Amino acid sequence: MGYGTWGKKYESNIALIDSQHQILFNIINNLFDAMKFGKGDEVIGEILNELISYTDYHFNAEENLMKENQYVNLDSHLKAHKEFVQKVLFFYQRYITGESALSIDIIDFLKNWLISHILTMDLEFTKTIKADTN
Ligand SMILES: [Fe+2]
Numbered sequence: 001m002g003y004g005t006w007g008k009k010y011e012s013n014i015a016l017i018d019s020q021h022q023i024l025f026n027i028i029n030n031l032f033d034a035m036k037f038g039k040g041d042e043v044i045g046e047i048l049n050e051l052i053s054y055t056d057y058h059f060n061a062e063e064n065l066m067k068e069n070q071y072v073n074l075d076s077h078l079k080a081h082k083e084f085v086q087k088v089l090f091f092y093q094r095y096i097t098g099e100s101a102l103s104i105d106i107i108d109f110l111k112n113w114l115i116s117h118i119l120t121m122d123l124e125f126t127k128t129i130k131a132d133t134n
Contacts (some may be wrong), residue, residue, distance in 0.1 A: 002058070003028070003029050003032040003033070003107075003111065004025050004027050004028050004029055004111040004115070005025070005031075006021070006022050006115070008109075009119070010115075010118050010119070012046075012122065012123055012126035012127070013126055013127065013130075014065075014126050014129065015053050015114075016061065017061070017062065017065075017122065017126060020054075020058045020061060021118055021122070022112075023054060023058075024051075024054065024055070024058060025114070027047065027050055027051050027054060027109065028051070028110050028111050028114065030047050030050075031044070031047045031048070031051065031102070031107055031110070032104075032111075034047055035102055035104070035107065038076055041095075044102055045095065045096060047093070048088075048092045048095060048102075049092070051088060051110070052085075052086075052088055052089065052092060054084060055084070055088060059081040059085070062077075062078075062081075062122070062125070063078060063081070065115070065125075065129060066125055066129075069128065069129050071125050071128060073121075073124070073125065075097075076121075077121055077125060080117065080121055083116070084113060087113075088110070091106050105121070
């Protein structure tokens, strides 16, 4: 059992999106474990980097799907993604420059953001899209 555990309540009707969300949970769990077991800066930096690049990849996939389907709330969803990207980059910069260590509060923020974003905005958009479009 991980720190952030994937569950049925996060499932949408789109397998591709669900598997990407599970990968995001895994990355956040890896970050939590790395902090808990006192892993070095290099390991934590790598996981943060992975979070940044995978988030970018995943948000692009979602945004393309929304655009292809002329999703009505595209703008607010894009805005939410952008704000999250900026937050993660901010944490990363502060970590890399040594300005601020990674804390449980930051990892909790990442996990809680992911959970609430999936349960609200993602499930709202996925239900408007047919299951066989991916
Ligand atoms: Fe999203």
